Amino acid sequence: MNQNTFLGLIEQSVRNHWEMPAMTDYRGKTFYYRDFAREIDRLHDYFKAAGIRRGDKIAICGKNSARWAISFFATLSYGAVAVSILHEFDRNSIRFIINHSDSRMLFADESIWNGIDDKSIPMVEAVFSLDGFSLLKAATVGLKEFDDNAQAYFEKKYERGFFVNDIAFRADRPDELAVINYTSGTTSSPKGVMLPYRSLWSNTRFANEALWFVRPGDSIVCMLPMAHAYGLAFEILNSVSLGCHIHFLGKTPSPKVLMEMFSEVKPKVALVVPLIIEKIVNRSVLPKLRQGATKVLAGVPLLNGVVYGRVRKSMIDFFGGRMVEVIIGGAALNPDVERFLRKIKFPYTVGYGMTECGPLISYCYWKRYRERSCGKAVDRMYVKIDSEDPQNIVGEILTRGSNLMLGYYKNEEATGEAFTAGGWLKTGDLGTVDCDGFVYIRGRNKNMMLGPSGQNIYPEEIEEKINGSPYVSESLAISENEKIVALIVPDREALRDVEQDGEEMNAVFGRVIAEVNTLLPSYSRISSFRLQEEEFEKTPKQSIRRFKYQP
Numbered sequence: 001m002n003q004n005t006f007l008g009l010i011e012q013s014v015r016n017h018w019e020m021p022a023m024t025d026y027r028g029k030t031f032y033y034r035d036f037a038r039e040i041d042r043l044h045d046y047f048k049a050a051g052i053r054r055g056d057k058i059a060i061c062g063k064n065s066a067r068w069a070i071s072f073f074a075t076l077s078y079g080a081v082a083v084s085i086l087h088e089f090d091r092n093s094i095r096f097i098i099n100h101s102d103s104r105m106l107f108a109d110e111s112i113w114n115g116i117d118d119k120s121i122p123m124v125e126a127v128f129s130l131d132g133f134s135l136l137k138a139a140t141v142g143l144k145e146f147d148d149n150a151q152a153y154f155e156k157k158y159e160r161g162f163f164v165n166d167i168a169f170r171a172d173r174p175d176e177l178a179v180i181n182y183t184s185g186t187t188s189s190p191k192g193v194m195l196p197y198r199s200l201w202s203n204t205r206f207a208n209e210a211l212w213f214v215r216p217g218d219s220i221v222c223m224l225p226m227a228h229a230y231g232l233a234f235e236i237l238n239s240v241s242l243g244c245h246i247h248f249l250g251k252t253p254s255p256k257v258l259m260e261m262f263s264e265v266k267p268k269v270a271l272v273v274p275l276i277i278e279k280i281v282n283r284s285v286l287p288k289l290r291q292g293a294t295k296v297l298a299g300v301p302l303l304n305g306v307v308y309g310r311v312r313k314s315m316i317d318f319f320g321g322r323m324v325e326v327i328i329g330g331a332a333l334n335p336d337v338e339r340f341l342r343k344i345k346f347p348y349t350v351g352y353g354m355t356e357c358g359p360l361i362s363y364c365y366w367k368r369y370r371e372r373s374c375g376k377a378v379d380r381m382y383v384k385i386d387s388e389d390p391q392n393i394v395g396e397i398l399t400r401g402s403n404l405m406l407g408y409y410k411n412e413e414a415t416g417e418a419f420t421a422g423g424w425l426k427t428g429d430l431g432t433v434d435c436d437g438f439v440y441i442r443g444r445n446k447n448m449m450l451g452p453s454g455q456n457i458y459p460e461e462i463e464e465k466i467n468g469s470p471y472v473s474e475s476l477a478i479s480e481n482e483k484i485v486a487l488i489v490p491d492r493e494a495l496r497d498v499e500q501d502g503e504e505m506n507a508v509f510g511r512v513i514a515e516v517n518t519l520l521p522s523y524s525r526i527s528s529f530r531l532q533e534e535e536f537e538k539t540p541k542q543s544i545r546r547f548k549y550q551p
Contacts, residue, residue, distance in 0.1 A: 004202040006178070007077055009241045011169040017216055017243035018164050022061075023066035026250050028259070031066050033243070036073075038162045039133070042075035042154060046436070049146035050126045050138075052103060054079035057101050061085035061094055062109035062130040064226050069236055071107040071130065072226075076171040076178055079107075084227040085530065089117050093190065093413070098181050100125060101192060110136070119387060120475065174198035180409050181229055183355045183539075186539060191304055192409030192415045195229075199358035200237060202380050202402035207238035210268055211323045211377070216243030219265040223253040224273070229359035230329055234271050255279055259318055266320035273330040273542040276338075277348070280318060281337050283471065283493070285311060308344040315346055327351055329359075331543045332441065332460060335372065342371055350374045352439060356425060357381070357403040362499045363438045373438040378403075384424070390433050394442050394456070397431045398424035419460050430458070437516045449479045451523035460527065465519050469512045470494045474536060476544060480551050482528040486513060487549060489535055505531060 003009060017033045024030040031039070052058070058075045060082060064069050075082040083101040085094055087109060098106060098121045105126045106113075111541025113127060113136055126139035146153070172178070174289045178197045180188040205223045214220075220239045224231025241244050247265045251257060253276060262270070290501055316323045329351040341348050349366040352374035353359030364375035364385065377383040380402035400423055407415035419425055430448065431441040443458035451457050459477035466475040473491040475483055488509060495508070509529055536544040 002172075005172050005174075005195045006204065006237075007169040007203065008170045009204060010073065010077075011167060012220070013241050013243050018244075020217055023069060023239065023246045023247045023248065025066050025248050029066065031070070034164075036066075036524060037167045038158070039070045039165075040074040040218070041070065041078060041162065043133075044078050044240055045153075045157075046135075046143070046146065046150075047074075047078050047080065047105075047125075050143045051106060051140065052080055052472065054109070055177070056080045056082050056105070057103040058081040058105040058123075059085055059098050059101060059103035060130075061089075061112055062107065064222050064231075064246060064250050065130060066246075066247075067133060067186050067247070068107070068226055069131045069240070071128070072232075072236075073240070076172075077394065079170055081177050081180060084232065085182060086225055086227040087112060088225070095120050097190065097192075101180055101182075108136075145247065153218070158491045172197040173407070174201075181227070181232075181355050191411055191414055193229075193355045194409050194413075195358045196404040196406050199403045199405065200233075203233045203358050203360050204241050204308060205239045206360060206363075206379050207234055209240060210365065211238070211325075213268055214244065215244055216237075217245065218242075220245060221249060221258075221261055221267050221270060222246050223249040223258065223261075224271055229355045229357075230271065233359060236326070239275050250447065250500070251329065255284065258320045262318065262320035264320075266322045268322055268324045269327065270319055270323065271329065271366050274328055274333045275302065275451075275542045277326070277341075278330055278334050280315070280341060285315065286316075286340065295301060310541050312344040312346055313341055318456045323347065327350060328362070329353060332464070335464055338371060340502060354427060354442050356405045356518055357401075358405070360398050360403055361397075361427075364438070370434075370438050373434075373440050375439065376437040377401075377439070383433060383437075385431065385433050387432070391435060394430050394432055396457065397427045397429045397439065398442070399427060400424045412511050435508060443548075449484070454524045455521075457524045462516070462520065462524060463488070465516045466512070466526075469515075471508060471512060474544070476549055477526070478546075478550055484524065486529040486531055487536075488512075488529055489532045 003012065012434060014033050014037050020033055021030050022033045022036045049379045060068060060329040072082050081457060083103050085097050090229055095116060102123060104123060106124050107128045107130050109130050118137065129136050135147045175196045175198060177194055178191045178200055179195040181195060182192050184263050221234055224233040224235060228234050228237060233372045236246065249261055276288040319326065325349045328348055333350055349364055349369040351363040353361045360378050361381055361460040362375040362377050369375060381398060381399060382401050383399050386398055387393045398420065404425055429441050430443050430445055431439055433439055443460040446461050449457040449459060462477040463475050466472055466488065469529045471491055471494050476487040478487060509531065513526050513529050537548055538544055
């Protein structure tokens with residue numbers, strides 16, 4: 001087994017942790033590493049019966065589960081290409097991705113499959129249920145016959161058992177296509193990111209080394225979408241390669257549900273998007289700190305260290321009590337929340353990545369992390385700023401290295417536009433890099449607006465200030481008729497003591513905007529605002545799909 005290949009890492013881990021638990025569905029079944037390996041072996045026989053060849057595409061669409069992960073590893077170890085599809089996509093998008101990716105086989109939750117017209121995905125010859133691996137569709141006689149006789153076939157095959165030496169994953173090649181991950185961007189329609197095995201290996205090896213405190217047998221909570229590169233790489237690939245025990249949430253990660261899950265699992269590391277941390281801080285921690293005796297004590301210099309220590313402990317307890325580090329990624333963290341986390345010495349860090357890098361670009365262990373940064377370029381990756389003065393003048397963040405994609409599936413034009421002539425990936429993000437290599441993101445290139453005299457206006461910076469109000473759940477700053485307009489989703493819970501008729505609500509948010517404008521330069525001040533009834537539509541990593549709201 002070659003430790004310098006991705007499948008070599010996975011096979012070695014399966015062998016080393018054969019008798020240990022690998023995956024548990026929330027309130028459901030546990031698969032040991034031996035079960036994980038045998039289920040993969042069973043699926044390989046089904047792939048052969050279905051006539052699947054090396055390089056064929058197999059789509060996977062369902063909520064987080066052990067069978068999702070098993071389907072993924074079975075696909076790669078067989079030599080096929082996994083097409084990961086977010087189960088929250090609408091049915092038209094799911095159908096488009098299945099067809100665009102040329103998928104011949106589909107693994108799906110039955111609830112998803114029941115909403116798809118079979119005739120609308122003509123290339124798919126076989127469909128398996130992620131609820132139990134039952135065969136839902138078989139277009140070939142050979143696959144139907146195999147399934148009809150499967151029980152007798154596997155009883156005979158495993159008559160003497162299934163042992164560690166019965167597994168033998170194939171050898172992958174660095175630039176061989178492993179995964180097509182369809183992005184759901186903030187500024188455009190989905191594109192199929194082609195990730196090679198070197199990207200999976202490089203991300204996994206870095207996580208193995210950077211998360212040195214995670215050990216075989218440790219429990220991990222899987223709550224990010226597995227169809228998104230962030231969750232797949234660090235909750236699944238890294239965990240399996242280390243022999244960890246993954247617990248799949250499989251439902252919306254509300255603070256209450258998360259607290260129950262963390263108290264049971266007690267993980268050492270958690271991967272979250274900013275929205276989750278901000279809800280915990282703004283709705284559970286800060287309101288208590290602003291009340292009564294705690295507020296008084298926090299204002300006394302000699303005592304506030306004790307108070308903040310208690311708050312820090314309460315947050316670590318929220319995550320199960322054994323937490324070593326919380327890694328925040330996917331979007332920018334609110335600066336007020338970050339300042340609070342620094343003040344109480346909470347063990348958090350902010351990483352940076354994108355699907356096109358499978359996903360990691362930069363990270364730093366929390367004790368070395370610098371506020372408002374997103375760490376330093378990770379091993380085998382390089383970052384530079386397209387600016388004449390990268391430390392002081394904002395420019396587009398460019399990156400290259402082992403984690404990089406091969407390109408976009410069947411989209412040479414988009415692939416060409418994504419890279420510079422020198423082979424650097426254009427991230428579309430704007431930022432700076434300090435003298436020690438820490439990366440600081442200012443905003444999205446496509447989001448930047450121009451002021452009346454050509455000044456650069458970053459809507460993210462305006463939104464950070466608006467979101468600092470306890471009455472605001474989320475916001476967007478957009479340009480309309482050369483003026484800046486704020487779209488605001490009110491925090492109804494925070495406003496429960498306010499008369500919520502239109503006049504009073506407008507008065508409350510009028511005061512919020514007036515206060516925000518005092519913090520902004522004249523050219524980027526907000527001219528008006530509109531209240532939104534519904535939350536903004538978001539991508540899997542919880543970034544707002546801005547293009548939906550631009551005039």
